[in-house]
Amino acid sequence: xxxxxxxxxxxxxxxxxxxxxxxxxxxxxxxxxxxxxxxxxxxxxxxxxxxxxxxxxxxxxxxxxxxxxxxxxxxxxxxxxxxxxxxxxxxxxxxxxxxxxxxxxxxxxxxxxxxxxxxxxxxxxxxxxxxxxxxxxxxxxxxxxxxxxxxxxxxxxxxxxxxxxxxxxxxxxxxxxxxxxxxxxxxxxxxxxxxxxxxxxxxxxxxxxxxxxxxxxxxxxxxxxxxxxxxxxxxxxxxxxxxxxxxxxxxxxxxxxxxxxxxxxxxxxxxxxxxxxxxxxxxxxxxxxxxxxxxxxxxxxxxxxxxxxxxxxxxxxxxxxxxxxxxxxxxxxxxxxxxxxxxxxxxxxxxxxxxxxxxxxxxxxxxxxxxxxxxxxxxxxxxxxxxxxxxxxxxxxxxxxxxxx
Amino acid sequence: xxxxxxxxxxxxxxxxxxxxxxxxxxxxxxxxxxxxxxxxxxxxxxxxxxxxxxxxxxxxxxxxxxxxxxxxxxxxxxxxxxxxxxxxxxxxxxxxxxxxxxxxxxxxxxxxxxxxxxxxxxxxxxxxxxxxxxxxxxxxxxxxxxxxxxxxxxxxxxxxxxxxxxxxxxxxxxxxxxxxxxxxxxxxxxxxxxxxxxxxxxxxxxxxxxxxxxxxxxxxxxxxxxxxxxxxxxxxxxxxxxxxxxxxxxxxxxxxxxxxxxxxxxxxxxxxxxxxxxxxxxxxxxxxxxxxxxxxxxxxxxxxxxxxxxxxxxxxxxxxxxxxxxxxxxxxxxxxxxxxxxxxxxxxxxxxxxxxxxxxxxxxxxxxxxxxxxxxxxxxxxxxxxxxxxxxxxxxxxxxxxxxxxxxxxxx
Numbered sequence: 001x002x003x004x005x006x007x008x009x010x011x012x013x014x015x016x017x018x019x020x021x022x023x024x025x026x027x028x029x030x031x032x033x034x035x036x037x038x039x040x041x042x043x044x045x046x047x048x049x050x051x052x053x054x055x056x057x058x059x060x061x062x063x064x065x066x067x068x069x070x071x072x073x074x075x076x077x078x079x080x081x082x083x084x085x086x087x088x089x090x091x092x093x094x095x096x097x098x099x100x101x102x103x104x105x106x107x108x109x110x111x112x113x114x115x116x117x118x119x120x121x122x123x124x125x126x127x128x129x130x131x132x133x134x135x136x137x138x139x140x141x142x143x144x145x146x147x148x149x150x151x152x153x154x155x156x157x158x159x160x161x162x163x164x165x166x167x168x169x170x171x172x173x174x175x176x177x178x179x180x181x182x183x184x185x186x187x188x189x190x191x192x193x194x195x196x197x198x199x200x201x202x203x204x205x206x207x208x209x210x211x212x213x214x215x216x217x218x219x220x221x222x223x224x225x226x227x228x229x230x231x232x233x234x235x236x237x238x239x240x241x242x243x244x245x246x247x248x249x250x251x252x253x254x255x256x257x258x259x260x261x262x263x264x265x266x267x268x269x270x271x272x273x274x275x276x277x278x279x280x281x282x283x284x285x286x287x288x289x290x291x292x293x294x295x296x297x298x299x300x301x302x303x304x305x306x307x308x309x310x311x312x313x314x315x316x317x318x319x320x321x322x323x324x325x326x327x328x329x330x331x332x333x334x335x336x337x338x339x340x341x342x343x344x345x346x347x348x349x350x351x352x353x354x355x356x357x358x359x360x361x362x363x364x365x366x367x368x369x370x371x372x373x374x375x376x377x378x379x380x381x382x383x384x385x386x387x388x389x390x391x392x393x394x395x396x397x398x399x400x401x402x403x404x405x
Numbered sequence: 406x407x408x409x410x411x412x413x414x415x416x417x418x419x420x421x422x423x424x425x426x427x428x429x430x431x432x433x434x435x436x437x438x439x440x441x442x443x444x445x446x447x448x449x450x451x452x453x454x455x456x457x458x459x460x461x462x463x464x465x466x467x468x469x470x471x472x473x474x475x476x477x478x479x480x481x482x483x484x485x486x487x488x489x490x491x492x493x494x495x496x497x498x499x500x501x502x503x504x505x506x507x508x509x510x511x512x513x514x515x516x517x518x519x520x521x522x523x524x525x526x527x528x529x530x531x532x533x534x535x536x537x538x539x540x541x542x543x544x545x546x547x548x549x550x551x552x553x554x555x556x557x558x559x560x561x562x563x564x565x566x567x568x569x570x571x572x573x574x575x576x577x578x579x580x581x582x583x584x585x586x587x588x589x590x591x592x593x594x595x596x597x598x599x600x601x602x603x604x605x606x607x608x609x610x611x612x613x614x615x616x617x618x619x620x621x622x623x624x625x626x627x628x629x630x631x632x633x634x635x636x637x638x639x640x641x642x643x644x645x646x647x648x649x650x651x652x653x654x655x656x657x658x659x660x661x662x663x664x665x666x667x668x669x670x671x672x673x674x675x676x677x678x679x680x681x682x683x684x685x686x687x688x689x690x691x692x693x694x695x696x697x698x699x700x701x702x703x704x705x706x707x708x709x710x711x712x713x714x715x716x717x718x719x720x721x722x723x724x725x726x727x728x729x730x731x732x733x734x735x736x737x738x739x740x741x742x743x744x745x746x747x748x749x750x751x752x753x754x755x756x757x758x759x760x761x762x763x764x765x766x767x768x769x770x771x772x773x774x775x776x777x778x779x780x781x782x783x784x785x786x787x788x789x790x791x792x793x794x795x796x797x798x799x800x801x802x803x804x805x806x807x808x809x810x811x812x813x814x815x816x817x
Contacts, residue, residue, distance in 0.1 A: 023430035026753045056675065064685055072676035072742035075749025092753045123688030130643035130713050131691050134544050235641040237538040269485070270475040279464075279471070281531030284539050306535060334479040341482030345499055348431050349756055 005357070005367045008200050012212040013184025016203055017361045019191045019353060027098045027192035028350040029199075030090030031109055032358035035180040037156035038085045038294075039217060046160015047168060047176050049082040050125050054173065055089060056080075057117040059107045064117055067108060074101055077351070082158055085217070085294050086362060092351045095193035099202060102190075106206035109181065118170040126166070129159050136233060136402055137304065140240045143231050144400035145298070148244045152222035154296060182213020189358040192350030219295035227398045232405040238284060239307045239404065241314055243321060245397040247299035248388070250292040250363035256380050257388035258290035258299060263335040264327050265320060266301060270334065272320045273303070282309050282316070294363060299394055307404055314399065322395045325386055332382060340374050410777050412765065413603045417610075419617055420591025424765045424775060425606045426598040428758060434599030435499040435759040436508060437766045438516070441621040442587045443492040444567060445560045453533060453567020454575050454583055455489035459496070460529050461580055462519035463487045466511075471525070474511065483508050487515060491565050492624065492700070493770075494588070499759040502600035506609050513613035516588060523577025530572050537566045545692070545711055548638075548646035548810040552707065555636055556650045556806045558628035561703070589619030596766035599758030627702035633806045637814040645717045645811030646709075649724070653697055653704040653800050656771050663796035664704060666788045668697035669743030670735060671708075671727070676742055682727045683710060689720045695728075701771055706802070714813045721815055728805075732797035735790045747785050751778060 003021040010016070036048050057064040071078050071091075078091035078101075089109065093101045132138045142157055149155025160168075188207070190199055224246055248255040266273045266288030273286040288301035301321060305313050346352040347370050360366055368376075411427040443455045464471040478485055478498075485498035485508070496512050540546050550564045595614070597606055630652065654664040671677050672695040675685075683693045693710040708728065712720045755761055755778065768775045809815060 025756050065681065068674075068676040068681060068685065069738070069742065072674050072746055073738075075745035075747075076674070077749065077753050078675070094749055094752060120686070120688040124684055124691055127644070127689070127712060127716075128691040131545070131711055133643040136542050236542045238535065238542055270479045274475075275472070278532065279528060281528030281535075284532065284535035304535070304539060306531075306538070330476075334476065337482035338479060338484075339482075341484060341501055344501060345433050345484070345757070345759075348433060348758070351753075 003369070005369060006196050007367060010183065010204055010208050012208060012210055014203065014207050014210065015187045015361065016200055017187060017189045017357055017367055018194070018196050018199055019357060020194060020196055021192055021350070024192040024350050026092050026350050027095050027190065027194045028090065028092040028354040029098065029102055029105065029188070029190040029194070030088055030354055030358055031105060031186055031188055032362045033087045033181060033186040034085070034217065034362055035087055035185065035215070036083050036085040037158045038153045039180060040153070040156055040176070043164070044168070044172060044176055045157060045164035046125070047173055048087055049158050049160070050121070050165065050168065051173055051177060052080045052082045052087050052089070053121050053125065054113055054118065055108045055111050057121055058112040058114055059110055060112060061107055067104070070104055074104070076101055084154060084156065084158060088358065090351065090354060098194045099198060102199065102202050103206055106203070110210070111177070113170055113174055113177070115170055118173070122165060122168070125159070126162060129162060129165065132159060136236050136238065137240055137302070139233060140231060140242060140400060140402035144242050144244060144398070147227065147229055147400065148225055148298070148398050149222050150225050152220070154222060154293065180215050182215050183207060183210040184212045185215035187358055187361050189354055189361065191353040191357060217294060222296060225398055226396055230401045230403055232403050234405045236404045238304045239310050240302065240304045240402040241310065241317070242300055242302040242400050243317060243397045244400070245299045245394050246392055247290040247297035248292060248392060249295050249297045251295065252297065254388035254391060255290065255292050255297070256377060257385040258392060259339060260332065260335040260380060261324055261385060261394070262288045262290050262299070263338055264331050265324065267335070267338065273317070276316050276320065277303060277313060282313055299392065310401065321397065324394045325389050329382060332385065336377055336380065339377050343370065343373060343377070411603070412775055412777070414769070414775060415607060417590070417614065419615065420620065421593045421595060421614060421617065422769055423607060423610050424594065424596040424769055425601065425603045426761055426765055427601060427603055428598060428761065429600050431600055431758060432501055433499055433758045434502040434505050434597065434601050435762040436497060436505070436512065437596045437759070437762040438496040438512060438593065439766045439770055440494040440588060440593045441492065441623070441770070442494050443490050444563045444565065445492050445625060446587065446622045447563070447571065450571070451574050451579060452563055452571030454571065454579070455494065456533055456567050457489070457526065457529050457572070457575050458580060458584055458587070459487040459489050459494050461521050461525060462515040462584070464525040465520035465522055466514040467518040469514065474514070477507070477511055481507050491563070497759070497763065505597070505601060505606070509609055509613050513617070517614070517617050519584065521577070521581050521584060526575060526577060526580060530575065533567060533572050534569060537569060540566055544640060544642045544644065544646050544810055548648045548808060549707070549709070551636070551638055551810060552648045552650055552806065552808045555631065555808060556705070558630060560625055561627060587622055589621040590614070590617040591619065592621035594766045594769050596762045596769070598761035598765060624702065633804050636808045638808070638810045640810050640812065642811055643713065644711045645714045645809055645813065645815070646711050647717065647721060647724070648808045649708040649805040651706055651800070651802060651805045653706045654699065654796060655704040656699040656701050658704065660792070660796040660799065661699065661704070662784045662788050663792045664697050664699070664800070665747060666740065666743050666785070667731065667793050667796055668695050668706060669747050670739050670793070671695040671731065673743045673746040678727045678731070679708070679724065683720060683723050687719070687723060689716050689723065714811060717809070717815050728802040731802055732794055735793055737790065740790055740793065744785050744788065748782050751781060
């Protein structure tokens with residue numbers, strides 16, 4: 001292996017992780033901030049995502065336009081994303097632009113949050129909320145998870161609502177920023193062609209003065225709600241169904257077993273759902289996933305289909321989910337081979353590798369070379385999967401449907 | 406950018422072209438088989454037949470049943486897909502390099518010896534009809550399909566989803582005839598890129614594909630574009646979808662890269678004029694972009710914006726002003742940003758073996774040659790403000806076909 005993972009920590013707590021790989025054409029870097037919808041109060045709903053947008057809207061040293069133009073000058077493939085518990089700012093660049101990109105990204109992470117830009121961007125966020133209202137699967141998932149998690153913050157909406165965003169003040173966003181964007185609550189990661197020594201030195205001068213902070217996340221258990229609910233939406237043709245049950249957390253060793261089970265049950269080729277639902281033309285698509293999060297997880301199985309088939313399809317899904325331990329050794333081996341191939345292919349791109357490194361470190365404070373991850377997946381035995389199923393049975397769930405009105 | 410690329414091109418005696426690019430500092434390899442054909446060649450009574458054939462070939466081939474075939478792919482962890490498109494059939498996959506022989510063996514079985522089981526057609530039809538329904542449920546996808554239907558001449562205006570009557574009309578006999586007639590070796594391109602040895606790959610390809618005969622379809626003539634008009638499709642949704650289209654330089658045209666740069670100035674990254682004017686300065690949209698797309702026959706600039714109905718008129722005004730005012734106003738820094746973006750996107754976007762395999766196949770198919778990244782980059786470098794202005798003189802951005810989809814027509 002030519003790639004080697006290195007770690008460093010600045011005195012203010014900002015952690016650095018990097019995997020230099022000279023056999024690539026590009027470099028990627030990103031800030032992984034441990035904050036998301038889950039860390040918001042009801043009044044702040046949507047602020048994490050809105051704040052992510054504001055990082056592109058000006059810092060103490062640059063205006064919004066200057067940031068946009070500089071990203072353009074660097075030819076940066078840059079973006080950011082926010083989910084329930086992480087906000088990530090990332091960019092892939094040609095190796096010669098890496099130091100300038102690092103300086104730009106670090107500067108962006110100290111936003112000006114200027115009032116006029118705040119009000120303009122608020123309109124963009126309201127447009128984004130409207131856009132997602134027109135996507136049926138998203139519409140269902142957001143409502144299903146909110147209901148499933150009951151009042152637990154894990155069910156918070158990432159985008160927020162028209163009401164919460166319209167009412168949000170820039171002073172509230174500033175307070176949230178100061179509470180969550182402290183050095184000790186984030187990781188700066190890099191991969192591909194770059195110099196580790198320069199990366200650390202530049203991080204020290206660009207981020208070393210950021211306050212360390214005391215951001216915390218309370219990891220409370222959630223009351224698993226077992227229910228059946230239907231939502232209705234006008235003007236759609238397809239029905240959508242999702243089953244939600246307790247899954248493995250990002251810190252649970254069982255996550256390997258559940259990731260493999262998700263492939264056995266719901267992968268897009270050769271899975272149980274494929275043969276019983278897709279191959280027979282009963283659904284437009286079907287899949288499942290163990291969504292590993294901080295201290296908790298959800299296992300979700302979903303399908304989109306013609307309304308008249310909903311009872312039959314939901315019946316088949318329930319039957320498959322009730323007997324997750326009935327897989328053959330060959331099915332398990334195939335799932336392992338698929339997962340390994342997926343990880344290797346994804347890891348060949350600096351941006352793909354960056355995402356695994358940053359996520360791995362954020363959740364587990366672990367830095368594993370790919371070879372080690374692959375070995376761990378290959379070691380999963382039938383006994384290990386069955387043991388995981390003793391803890392996460394997958395056969396007690398909540399079912400949600402979105403039905404054309 | 407790679408220092409040098411190791412690309413070999415060979416045409417087999419059956420007329421199939423094989424392209425191999427060795428990239429030996431990665432673990433993976435990818436294959437991309439492109440057979441000319443697709444929906445533009447479908448019989449008018451069976452529009453969508455091209456979507457069924459590749460899927461049907463994956464449901465059992467040679468000695469393997471549908472299930473055994475799928476398990477054989479999965480046993481090697483090969484991520485693969487078989488699909489029909491607007492103007493082609495595509496068989497592609499990416500995998501760890503040691504399984505290349507098996508991947509090509511399975512692909513050749515599907516292409517040369519499919520079982521085409523008639524009883525599998527009904528479930529595939531059901532899947533495709535549900536795809537149409539899902540597209541109809543997604544306004545942002547649907548507006549682009551609706552634009553294609555109105556903008557291009559027949560048969561290039563056909564939806565990539567096929568039509569409901571066309572899909573329903575397909576049957577076992579028709580599918581077998583279609584496969585026999587349309588899956589020809591001559592004209593097909595098999596591109597392989599990643600960790601491999603060229604000599605070995607050529608041997609493997611020869612072994613699996615040498616019995617393949619026939620000739621793939623040629624493209625139907627491209628007729629005149631319908632006159633520009635305004636269309637509105639009523640649809641109850643939160644946002645109004647706006648799509649504009651006008652002609653641009655086709656692939657191989659001397660202004661092709663000037664057209665790419667012009668689209669980049671409008672819409673590259675977060676610093677394109679449309680993004681800055683519509684979103685950054687005014688907050689009118691979340692999603693707004695312009696894309697230049699082209700084949701040998703035609704080029705087009707497609708512009709998209711999604712916005713709430715009450716802001717649609719403003720959005721449209723700003724969009725049109727940004728488009729119309731482009732010619733003669735391009736600044737040197739804008740030009741250099743658009744070029745930097747295009748170059749970086751090219752190098753970074755083509756770092757994976759699957760992207761390399763696909764782009765080599767596409768290049769050959771369009772132009773009968775494979776350009777190196779260095780060659781493409783020097784073409785981009787050669788574009789200056791004068792060339793972009795000349796391009797905009799030949800393809801002015803002042804008249805568009807417009808399609809809107811949503812609860813209220815603009816100006817109504």
